[in-house]
Structures are given as C-alpha cells and as structure tokens.
Amino acid sequence: MFDIVKEASGLVSHGVSACAGCGLELIIRNVLGVLGEDTTIVIPPGCSALFCGYGPNAGMRVSGLQGNLENTAAYAAGIKAGYAMQGNHHTTVLGFAGDGATVDIGIQSLSGVMERRDKVMYICYDNEAYMNTGIQGSSSSPVGAWTTTTPGGKPTRRKDLLRIAMAHDIPYCASASLANIPDLRKKVQKAKDTDGPSLLHIHCPCPTGWRYHPSKTIEVAKSAVQSGAWLLYEYCDGNITVNTKFKELKPIEVYFSLQGRFKGVNDEGMAEIQQQVKSQYEALLALAGLE
Amino acid sequence: MQRQQEKPTSKLRRFRLYGPCSHVFDASHTGSWRVERPDVAFDKCVKCGICATCCPANVITVDKGSAECVRIMWDYCKGCGICANECPQKAIAMIPERSVK
Amino acid sequence: MGHYKMLDGNYAAVEALKMAGVKVISAYPITPQSSISEKLAELVDEGELNAKYIRVESEHTAMSCAVGAQLTGVRAATATSSVGLALMHEVLNVAAGLRVPLVMPVVNRSLASPWSLWCDHQDTMAERDSGWIQLYCENVQDVFDSVIMAYRIAEHPDVLTPAMVCLDGFFLSHSMQKVLVPEQEEIDRFVGEYKAVNLRLDPKDPILINNLTSPDEITEMKYQQAAGFRNAKRVMGEVFQEFAELFGRKKSVVEGYRTDDADAVIVTLGSMSGTAKYVVNHMREKGYKVGAAKVVSFRPFPYEELRRVLENAAKVAVLDRTTGFGAQGAPLWLEVKSALDGCKLVKSYIGGLAGRDVSMWSIENALMDIMEERSAKPDTKWIDLQGDPMNLRQVLMNV
Structure with a gap:
C-alpha cells in the first residue's frame, strides 16, 4: 500500500522528472486514467521507468514491476498466470515499453505472448529511438532520422510493429497518437476489454530527441498523422479499420521541418520518403479493403 | 457488539520488506524547472479544456464557474508551453518566469 | 510412509515439483532437461497437476515468467540446463535480488563452446555468484529429497533466497533408480502452502517492485541478501534434521x-x-x-x-x-x-x-x-x- 505524501488528481504523480513537453508523460496518464487501479504494470528500464520512481519514492500508485529491457511481455505473462491461478481474472496486466524494448530487444518475448494468446495488454510508446540512454537509433527510428548512432540519418526504413502483431492474428491491436487523445483513450479501453493479447502502438513525440521546442509535442503528433508518417488504424478480430482517412496527405516535408532530426534529409531523399509514405498509406487502405 | 470491539480499527500494518520497491507516492518540485510560465488571458478563455487535456503534467484545472477560470499547480508546471501552443483562442502566453505582469 | 517408484532424475524432480503444488510452470526444452518440461506439460494436460503451463519461447522468458508469477503469491517452476541457464543469467540475479524463493532443478551440462550435450558443472559454476542457493545431488533419491527440502530452505522468512537443485545430466537425469516417494499428505505437512511474505504484486495492496535504487541503499540490500545466505546455513541444518526425523534419510551440507x-x-x-x-x-x-x-x-x-x-x-x-x-x-x-x-x-x-x-x-x-x-x-x-x-x-x- 502506498504512503501518500503528495496527493494527485490521477494515479500518476504530478511531479515526475520526465522532460518538459514529454509525450510519454501524457500517454501514461491517459492510459492509467482509463485502466484504473485494478492494474499491474510492467515497465522495462527506459524513460517510462521514471514512473516506477527512485528509491522509496514512486511516481504512480498502481502495483507494478520494473523488469529488464527484453522481457516486459514475459513478466506480464507470468503475472497474469499467477493471478489467474488464484482466481483473479479481472486485473489488467499491462506491459508498457518503449520502441527499443519492444521492436528490438523485446520482440521475442512479445511474439511469445501474442502466439500463446496470453491475456496480456501491451503498449509500445514509440518515441522512435533509445531516448533514455541518449537518443540512439532503434529499429523503429524512421528513415532519414538523425540519432546519435545514425549521425548521417537512418538509412533504412522502420520495422512495422502492427504488421508483426497482425501476423500473429491477435484479437486486437491498434495505433494511436497524442494527435487524438479521445481516440487513444477509446483504444486503451478496447485493448483492456480484449479477451486475449492486445497491443497498442502509440506515437510518442519527444522534444529532446526529435529536436523541437517542448511546446510543439501535440502539434508534431498531429502533423505526423496528417502527413501519413503515423497512420491511425485498428485491427479487430481480423478486420482493419482506418481511423483517419485523407483525400490527400500533407507533404512529409511539413512534418519533417517541425523537427531538427530530419535536417540532413536532402531533396532527393525527401522525394523518396514522400513516395514511401504515400505507398504505405495506400497499402494500408488496400489491406483494409478500401481501395 | 463484543466482536466489533475486538476488530482492529485499521487493517493497515507496516511490514519490513527486503529488496527494492517504491511505496511512497510523492511528487518532485518540477515547478522549479520552469524558465517560462503560462499566462492566461481569462477574458479570452472559452473554457474548452484543451489546455488541461494536453498538459503532460496534468496540472491545469479549468473551472467554468470562476472568473480566474484556469488554475495551474505552480509547484509542478514545468513550463513546457504545450497549453499555450494548443489553445485555440491564443489565450495563453508564455512569459519569462521571473517577469511581473 | 510412501512407496517406491522407479524414476530417473528428471522424473524425480518433476514428482517433487508436483507434490510441492507448483501453480505456474514456464519451461523451455533443452537436452538433457527436456523430459522435465514434457512431463510437467503432460501432468497439467491430464489434470494431475492444477497449474498453468506457459509454453515459453526461451529460457530467458521461462525465468521471467516464473519470477512474475511467483511475485503474485504462488509457487512457480521452471528447469533448465547449460546454455539455457546462461541465457537466464540476467533474470537469475533479479530473482535473487527481489528475494523470490524459486526452486529450480538444473540438469548439469557443459557450456558451449565446444558444443556438448553431456555433463559437467560449468553451467552452474558460472552462476555461483548469482545469489542462488546451490545444492548438488548424488543420486536420484537425492534429487527428489533436495527439491522438497529446497522449498523449505528457500522460502524460510530468514532466507528468502532462490535455490538451484543441481543434478548431473544423463548420469542422474536419465538414470532410472529406485526412489522412495512419500505420501502427498506427508509432503503437504512438510512443505506447506506457499505464502509470499516479502515483495508481492497485488492490485489491492499495490507497491512498485524493482525500481531504480540509489547507491545510498544498494549496499544495504546486498547485505540483506548476504544475511539470507548466512541464515540459510542455520535453516538447512534445521530442515535436514526435520526431514531425517520424518522421512528417515539423513543429509548434511x-x-x-x-x-x-x-x-x-x-x-x-x-x-x-x-x-x-x-x-x-x-x-x-x-x-x-x-x-x-x-x-x-x-x-x-x-x-x-x-x-x-x-x-x-x-x-x-x-x-x-x-x-x-x-x-x-x-x-x-x-x-x-x-x-x-x-x-x-x-x-x-x-x-x-x-x-x-x-x-x-x-x-x-x-x-x-x-x-x-x-x-x-x-x-x-x-x-x-x-x-x-x-x-x-x-x-x-x-x-
């Protein structure tokens, strides 16, 4: 049981030392706001581990375990099984990890959970690099993006987490964004109510790593959605619903120009990326049977 | 009656636990980070609540019944400026922390 | 009083895990441990063991699942060998640091390289500083007895330290020997129901476990673990003696x-x-x-x-x-x-x-x-x- 030293209006403390303008902070407040107290959260080391606290001080008041970087889903599966064997089928067991801990080092244990259909809810907040260790590139860093380990811009395209999840045919997975918080909250509720593994892939702008002013977090998130750099859709029992459809995508250049990390992309690269974004969007529409 | 008296008044007891855990729900004084702070022009505010929804630190309350309709917890506001950037009425300005209005 | 069974070392370990009432099993096959995973899966499938079997995709996950499950307040089980134990290394230290008193049979097998399927003690010796108790078995009866006794030792409130029961690959794991298996009631009395007395995941009584801890406290937490090992010596003596009185087989450190x-x-x-x-x-x-x-x-x-x-x-x-x-x-x-x-x-x-x-x-x-x-x-x-x-x-x- 927590000793409450400073009250908060939700389950997350108001004073957590996430960077000013941190997208993750807004995500975790909304996620726990929907899930409520009957939740056990598993968080790997990384930015989100700030919410597990430091020493005796906690940043959230829910039960939880800080795991290792690669086994968030594995701990969650064990916890869910332990609860189930004691007759507790109601508690939401949530794995909450960044892109590095999900698509890189954690993809194996996540794949295991999805294949076994363990009733675990998993959220990947994707700030598109290893931010907590100092902005190193991950397999979710977008093509062209500067990181400290892709100083010349990332030469390859990102791994597509949702298509990996769909390949496992889990009952529910969706992308979400701070561009549309009500939609994000609705998806958290759906993921919670899913009987089986569920996965949310949430775009998480990071002012520190993406090189933009902290006040622009929502603006950047919106621009990503409008340009098609981040597509909002759901996969539910085998059917894809595209949540945000466009007559025409805004130029990717608009999204890129809001951030410092794409400064190294030249005109030729920009045209190529623009083409990739367009064909990805069209491929999604085709997958959803809309074209 | 007898049984009720025997019941402990509180079921909470403190146990010594070994190993790492956090159990003190606390808050750091992140307000001290602020370089700029949001300054709300209450006359322009339409009380839509977007600033509160977008605040990562969840420190903004919009009180429709009050003249000073936007309240900010200064102990924790980091001064990121998202509220000002997202306000559809441009009713929030970011001003240097130490300046006087 | 029990009855005699012909068991190999792996089945003796399974028999002991079953009788201790493990509730969550997460195991990954590896020679020469595989028959432990198989037998546990079979027991769960046939309803002889009321447990959830998680068919994990690696030993790293096997140990992670076991730690997660046992933190909720049930006995969790896994078993491994060789490079599987090496893959668990990271999480072995977590189990020890969180004082999760898991009991794990380890079927000793050489580490690669060179690839070998056969017994030596490189795998467990590489883990001798991971904060786990290590008991080594001489014969198959020893395997059964050691697993049973390991629960009492590991779970003792003064110890709270996970334990490996090490059995030599093939020499014990695949060697059929006559084993005296006590009655379930006797084991129930000796081992008892599991009660999580330390860190525990419970949404009704929430805490956050295993968060970042400052240098101001880690030395002291490591000292707590060292104290667990000191106490384990005393507790082992007590448990060995009680076991000898109840089951007639003497053991000493x-x-x-x-x-x-x-x-x-x-x-x-x-x-x-x-x-x-x-x-x-x-x-x-x-x-x-x-x-x-x-x-x-x-x-x-x-x-x-x-x-x-x-x-x-x-x-x-x-x-x-x-x-x-x-x-x-x-x-x-x-x-x-x-x-x-x-x-x-x-x-x-x-x-x-x-x-x-x-x-x-x-x-x-x-x-x-x-x-x-x-x-x-x-x-x-x-x-x-x-x-x-x-x-x-x-x-x-x-x-």
Whole structure:
C-alpha cells in the first residue's frame, strides 16, 4: 500500500522528472486514467521507468514491476498466470515499453505472448529511438532520422510493429497518437476489454530527441498523422479499420521541418520518403479493403 | 457488539520488506524547472479544456464557474508551453518566469 | 510412509515439483532437461497437476515468467540446463535480488563452446555468484529429497533466497533408480502452502517492485541478501534434521566418508561422489588410509563443516568437474582451499568435463597422486587428459 505524501488528481504523480513537453508523460496518464487501479504494470528500464520512481519514492500508485529491457511481455505473462491461478481474472496486466524494448530487444518475448494468446495488454510508446540512454537509433527510428548512432540519418526504413502483431492474428491491436487523445483513450479501453493479447502502438513525440521546442509535442503528433508518417488504424478480430482517412496527405516535408532530426534529409531523399509514405498509406487502405 | 470491539480499527500494518520497491507516492518540485510560465488571458478563455487535456503534467484545472477560470499547480508546471501552443483562442502566453505582469 | 517408484532424475524432480503444488510452470526444452518440461506439460494436460503451463519461447522468458508469477503469491517452476541457464543469467540475479524463493532443478551440462550435450558443472559454476542457493545431488533419491527440502530452505522468512537443485545430466537425469516417494499428505505437512511474505504484486495492496535504487541503499540490500545466505546455513541444518526425523534419510551440507582416520581425502560434487566412496573402500582394502567428502551445499559453502570433516586429513584432493580458467585452481578447489586456511596440502584436479566418465581410475589416480605430492603449492592437474592435447586437428587450408 502506498504512503501518500503528495496527493494527485490521477494515479500518476504530478511531479515526475520526465522532460518538459514529454509525450510519454501524457500517454501514461491517459492510459492509467482509463485502466484504473485494478492494474499491474510492467515497465522495462527506459524513460517510462521514471514512473516506477527512485528509491522509496514512486511516481504512480498502481502495483507494478520494473523488469529488464527484453522481457516486459514475459513478466506480464507470468503475472497474469499467477493471478489467474488464484482466481483473479479481472486485473489488467499491462506491459508498457518503449520502441527499443519492444521492436528490438523485446520482440521475442512479445511474439511469445501474442502466439500463446496470453491475456496480456501491451503498449509500445514509440518515441522512435533509445531516448533514455541518449537518443540512439532503434529499429523503429524512421528513415532519414538523425540519432546519435545514425549521425548521417537512418538509412533504412522502420520495422512495422502492427504488421508483426497482425501476423500473429491477435484479437486486437491498434495505433494511436497524442494527435487524438479521445481516440487513444477509446483504444486503451478496447485493448483492456480484449479477451486475449492486445497491443497498442502509440506515437510518442519527444522534444529532446526529435529536436523541437517542448511546446510543439501535440502539434508534431498531429502533423505526423496528417502527413501519413503515423497512420491511425485498428485491427479487430481480423478486420482493419482506418481511423483517419485523407483525400490527400500533407507533404512529409511539413512534418519533417517541425523537427531538427530530419535536417540532413536532402531533396532527393525527401522525394523518396514522400513516395514511401504515400505507398504505405495506400497499402494500408488496400489491406483494409478500401481501395 | 463484543466482536466489533475486538476488530482492529485499521487493517493497515507496516511490514519490513527486503529488496527494492517504491511505496511512497510523492511528487518532485518540477515547478522549479520552469524558465517560462503560462499566462492566461481569462477574458479570452472559452473554457474548452484543451489546455488541461494536453498538459503532460496534468496540472491545469479549468473551472467554468470562476472568473480566474484556469488554475495551474505552480509547484509542478514545468513550463513546457504545450497549453499555450494548443489553445485555440491564443489565450495563453508564455512569459519569462521571473517577469511581473 | 510412501512407496517406491522407479524414476530417473528428471522424473524425480518433476514428482517433487508436483507434490510441492507448483501453480505456474514456464519451461523451455533443452537436452538433457527436456523430459522435465514434457512431463510437467503432460501432468497439467491430464489434470494431475492444477497449474498453468506457459509454453515459453526461451529460457530467458521461462525465468521471467516464473519470477512474475511467483511475485503474485504462488509457487512457480521452471528447469533448465547449460546454455539455457546462461541465457537466464540476467533474470537469475533479479530473482535473487527481489528475494523470490524459486526452486529450480538444473540438469548439469557443459557450456558451449565446444558444443556438448553431456555433463559437467560449468553451467552452474558460472552462476555461483548469482545469489542462488546451490545444492548438488548424488543420486536420484537425492534429487527428489533436495527439491522438497529446497522449498523449505528457500522460502524460510530468514532466507528468502532462490535455490538451484543441481543434478548431473544423463548420469542422474536419465538414470532410472529406485526412489522412495512419500505420501502427498506427508509432503503437504512438510512443505506447506506457499505464502509470499516479502515483495508481492497485488492490485489491492499495490507497491512498485524493482525500481531504480540509489547507491545510498544498494549496499544495504546486498547485505540483506548476504544475511539470507548466512541464515540459510542455520535453516538447512534445521530442515535436514526435520526431514531425517520424518522421512528417515539423513543429509548434511557436507558429508564425510571414512574421513576420521584418513591421511588423504578427495572432495567431490554431485554424482561422482558415489564413485569416490566406492574407490575409497577399494583402496582401503589395499591398505591406503583414504576418505571422501561430498559437498552438498555449494552456496552457501559449508566452511566450518568442511573443516571438521577434513580435520584429520593431511592432504586434500579436490576434483572439479569444471575448469576455472585463469584462476589458481577450479571453483570447488578455491572454496576448499580458503576453508582450510593454508594449513593442509590442497591440490586442484580437473576431470569429467563434458560427459567424460569420472571413472574409478580417475579418482584412484587423484588420490594416489596427492599421496605422492611433495610440493607445498602444487599446480592444477588435469586428471583424465588424453594423448597430445595441443594437437587434435590438422586441417588443410589455403595459404
């Protein structure tokens, strides 16, 4: 049981030392706001581990375990099984990890959970690099993006987490964004109510790593959605619903120009990326049977 | 009656636990980070609540019944400026922390 | 009173896990552990064991699931071997640091490279500082008894330290022996229901476990773990005695065999200890005053008890089934040497690697060698080295 030293209006403390303008902070407040107290959260080391606290001080008041970087889903599966064997089928067991801990080092244990259909809810907040260790590139860093380990811009395209999840045919997975918080909250509720593994892939702008002013977090998130750099859709029992459809995508250049990390992309690269974004969007529409 | 008296008044007891855990729900004084702070022009505010929804630190309350309709917890506001950037009425300005209005 | 069953080491371990009432199982197959995973899956499938079997995709996940499950307040089980144990390494330390009293059979097998399927102690020796209790078994009955007793030791509120029960791959894991299995009620009385008395995941009583901790506190938390190991020695004594009273089989942290008047004693771990006793008898008939000592608990290491057992011996041969590269001797030797404080001649022998048989010859050879040893600081001797070890392969290559 927590000793409450400073009250908060939700389950997350108001004073957590996430960077000013941190997208993750807004995500975790909304996620726990929907899930409520009957939740056990598993968080790997990384930015989100700030919410597990430091020493005796906690940043959230829910039960939880800080795991290792690669086994968030594995701990969650064990916890869910332990609860189930004691007759507790109601508690939401949530794995909450960044892109590095999900698509890189954690993809194996996540794949295991999805294949076994363990009733675990998993959220990947994707700030598109290893931010907590100092902005190193991950397999979710977008093509062209500067990181400290892709100083010349990332030469390859990102791994597509949702298509990996769909390949496992889990009952529910969706992308979400701070561009549309009500939609994000609705998806958290759906993921919670899913009987089986569920996965949310949430775009998480990071002012520190993406090189933009902290006040622009929502603006950047919106621009990503409008340009098609981040597509909002759901996969539910085998059917894809595209949540945000466009007559025409805004130029990717608009999204890129809001951030410092794409400064190294030249005109030729920009045209190529623009083409990739367009064909990805069209491929999604085709997958959803809309074209 | 007898049984009720025997019941402990509180079921909470403190146990010594070994190993790492956090159990003190606390808050750091992140307000001290602020370089700029949001300054709300209450006359322009339409009380839509977007600033509160977008605040990562969840420190903004919009009180429709009050003249000073936007309240900010200064102990924790980091001064990121998202509220000002997202306000559809441009009713929030970011001003240097130490300046006087 | 129980009944006799023909079991191999793996099935004896399964029998003990089942009787201890494990509720969550997460296991990954690896030779020679695989039949443990298979049998547990079968028991769950047939309804003989009321547990959830999580068919994990790696040993890393196996250990992570087990830690997560046991933190909710149930006994969780897994088992592994060799490189599987090495893959668990990261999470073994988590289990120990969180004081999760898991009990895990480890079927000893050599580590790669070279690839081997067969027994030695490199896998568990590589984990000797991971914060787990390590018990080594001599025979199949020992496997069953050790798993049962390990629960009482590991889960004791003064110990709260996970335990490995180490059984030699193939020599024990696949060797059918007669095992006296107690009745379920007897085991229930002895082991009891699991109660999480330390860190626990419970949404009704929430805390956050395993968060970042400052240097101001970590030394103290490590001291708590060290205290757990100190207490484990006392608790082991109590548990062994209670077990002997209830089930009639005596066990101790280190067992001496004909050591009272022995001039030279060989110290061993695991299944080779039986052979050592046989050789001692054989050599005694020829007039050599030799004895054997079997270390049962490698962690915590029984320093005082070993000193007592070796009190009268002038010379001690320590036979390690692992290497100890770059050290003055192999791991068991290091412990024995430091226990004896330099007052005796203690020589390190390495043998039985990767399934090479620790034969009567190897043990007799070691004992004869130490009786003839005159140097105060002898070098490590590889007891069963064959031919010209530096000249194994001659391969055609482009120049």
